[in-house]
Amino acid sequence: MMFGRGYYDRDRFFMHRDFYGITLWHVLIAIGVILLIISIVLLMTRKTGHNERKDTNENLKRILDERYVRGEITEEEYKTKKKFLDEN
Structure with a gap:
């Protein structure tokens, strides 16, 4: 059954x-x-560190350029900081 x-x-x-x-x-x-x-x-x-780092450097360079154009930093400071960002 x-x-x-x-x-x-x-x-x-x-x-x-x-x-x-x-x-x-x-x-x-x-x-x-x-x-x-x-x-x-x-x-x-999860974010990939490589792309995030590249975006951060690009943003920092843009901010640095804007500060230089507005006259907030001198040419010497600009070159020093830009060189530092390019190395990193």
């Missing part, structure tokens, strides 16, 4: 004795989902 303790056995498919419905597969799937979420968050928030 298919509805007895054979084919559709509830204990066999869901309860697994003392686990109250939580099986090893449930635990593995939950761990997999958690790892997937963590990896997605890390990939979305």
Whole structure:
């Protein structure tokens, strides 16, 4: 009979004795989902240091140029700071 303790056995498919419905597969799937979420968050928030550094240097050079044009720094200071930025 298919509805007895054979084919559709509830204990066999869901309860697994003392686990109250939580099986090893449930635990593995939950761990997999958690790892997937963590990896997605890390990939979305991670920034590459190389591109960020290049952008920072470009912004600093632009600010330095603006300060020189406005007369906030002398030509000597401008050249010294620009040389420093070019080296880094």
